[in-house]
Amino acid sequence: MKKLLFSFLALVLTWAWAQENPSKGVFYEIFVRSFQDSDGDGIGDFNGITERLDYLQDLGITGIWLMPVNPSPSYHGYDVTDYYAVNADYGSLDDFKTLLESAHERGIQVIIDLVVNHTSDQHPWFLKAKLGQEPYRDYYLWQTEDPGWRGVSGSPAWHKTETGYYLGLFWSGMPDLNYRNPAIVQEMKNVAQFWLELGVDGFRIDAIQHVLESESGNIRNVPETFAWLEDFESFIKTINPEAFLVGETWTDTETIAKYHSQSHLDMSFNYPLYTAVLAGIQKRSATDLKFALDQDNRLYPENSQKAIFISNHDQVRPATSLSPLRRDVERLKLAAGLLLSLPGTPFIYYGEEIGMPNGKEDKDEAKRTPMRWDENTNAGFSEHNPWYAFSTEDAAISVSAESKNANSLLNHYKKLIELRTQNPALTKGSLELIDLSDSSVLAFRRSSGFQDLVIVANFSNQEKEISLLELGLSGNLDLISETHFTDTLVLPKLGLVVLEPLRD
Numbered sequence: 271m272k273k274l275l276f277s278f279l280a281l282v283l284t285w286a287w288a289q290e291n292p293s294k295g296v297f298y299e300i301f302v303r304s305f306q307d308s309d310g311d312g313i314g315d316f317n318g319i320t321e322r323l324d325y326l327q328d329l330g331i332t333g334i335w336l337m338p339v340n341p342s343p344s345y346h347g348y349d350v351t352d353y354y355a356v357n358a359d360y361g362s363l364d365d366f367k368t369l370l371e372s373a374h375e376r377g378i379q380v381i382i383d384l385v386v387n388h389t390s391d392q393h394p395w396f397l398k399a400k401l402g403q404e405p406y407r408d409y410y411l412w413q414t415e416d417p418g419w420r421g422v423s424g425s426p427a428w429h430k431t432e433t434g435y436y437l438g439l440f441w442s443g444m445p446d447l448n449y450r451n452p453a454i455v456q457e458m459k460n461v462a463q464f465w466l467e468l469g470v471d472g473f474r475i476d477a478i479q480h481v482l483e484s485e486s487g488n489i490r491n492v493p494e495t496f497a498w499l500e501d502f503e504s505f506i507k508t509i510n511p512e513a514f515l516v517g518e519t520w521t522d523t524e525t526i527a528k529y530h531s532q533s534h535l536d537m538s539f540n541y542p543l544y545t546a547v548l549a550g551i552q553k554r555s556a557t558d559l560k561f562a563l564d565q566d567n568r569l570y571p572e573n574s575q576k577a578i579f580i581s582n583h584d585q586v587r588p589a590t591s592l593s594p595l596r597r598d599v600e601r602l603k604l605a606a607g608l609l610l611s612l613p614g615t616p617f618i619y620y621g622e623e624i625g626m627p628n629g630k631e632d633k634d635e636a637k638r639t640p641m642r643w644d645e646n647t648n649a650g651f652s653e654h655n656p657w658y659a660f661s662t663e664d665a666a667i668s669v670s671a672e673s674k675n676a677n678s679l680l681n682h683y684k685k686l687i688e689l690r691t692q693n694p695a696l697t698k699g700s701l702e703l704i705d706l707s708d709s710s711v712l713a714f715r716r717s718s719g720f721q722d723l724v725i726v727a728n729f730s731n732q733e734k735e736i737s738l739l740e741l742g743l744s745g746n747l748d749l750i751s752e753t754h755f756t757d758t759l760v761l762p763k764l765g766l767v768v769l770e771p772l773r774d
Contacts, residue, residue: 295332295379296610296687297617301583302336302360303345304640305620307652314640314651316356316365320372325669330687333379335474335516335617337583339366342390345635345657346583347383348476349390349444353461370469381516382465384473386458387480388444396445402433408451411437419487422480427489439480439489449482449498459505466509472536473506475499478517478529491525499533516577523565530574537615540566540576547580547608551592551601551764554730556712559608563703563714566613576614580605581622583638589627599625600764603682604727607750607766610686611716611725613701623683624672630661644670689749689768694718696768704741708734711761713741723749726759727766734761745772 306318338347339356356366373380398406412434421427421439428435429442437446447454482494506513514536519526523542529535546562581588592601602625609616621641629636639658643650672680690696699716706713710730716723728734736759745756746769
């Protein structure tokens, strides 16, 4: 009876906390072009996402991150030509509003990519700037001679035109905006206000570490970027105090922590943790992940919120890097177990939950292929040939097939998300590493004040037996398998358990 009462109270308190802190639920990253086509042109769209919201709700998703929705000459959208419009391939602004309303009706937040660092070289601002027209010339950065800087990939950062050299850190088609110009600072505030008043719940800030640069050519994480972000964040809160920003902080832990301590960023993507999780599974060792978690505990300011992930649109999918041809789904389940038991807000990349692999080509498009819904022609994505061709080798992978298998990766994700939602120690608890002699086993305690859980993960390909006393435990129940352990924990290869103390 006491155990039932405790579980009920934990569920109620976790639900209430999640309603007050919606940015700390479980998010789902969507590439609109690849999720669901509703009008038969082979390209995903807003109405297609709206049609699939019930799937996301059933999965347990509480937030959606949409990759760029603005007009762009590129398929990916990270070079914007109009910040106040939507890509016509994806539908109309009214379609977007319908998506927002439908998501909100289901308790699902929607954040969108905000590409602040640069525009397209086809943006009207830049076309006028190239001609020397004011005030647009100073919207970008110009020099009469090439300063010789190197960009993000190591290629030349300054690009020649008839009227001078302009800065484009990513490539010539993405000219950098000049945030030392107050007009640009205000322009981006106006853009943010437009979308917030339309109903979006926040933004993922693309390329955040490159927003400003030093005169000497330092293009990453300069003090002026932290100052700009603090001001921008403060402005966002004046429009909607509940809106939040998550930064693409693709850098080391010490630098990411500064975005919280100096800029008060709401949430940052934890790239070092992503690297440590996948490297640990590949190397069959928990050492890298222990180090990353210890760094998080030491360096992040108290109450910092991390966005945690095991895949996104820039990375090779785990089904390709960890389990080629799906020979080792246990690896994917272990990665999912870590994602959904560690501190932070989990972000799931569309298709990750069914083990979708990369496409066969070695290019970015292969990381962003259309979603596989069923085994029919074009995988239920479209009635037309999709914008990117499916691989026939992956035909067996789909939401439909995974749904029919009780032990599938998809159902594993559902179970883990449900556990996370029901247990406050997993959603908001602190993390304490438990020291074990075996480097292939990771153990940590999540504590929320009135609930303690112990998570143990086996990175090796061998079964492990661990004394509960070594974990500081006695009798426990694994919340995933609902198995009771008394003296010894038997952990299968690549297994993960979430242990809760047994109560009378």
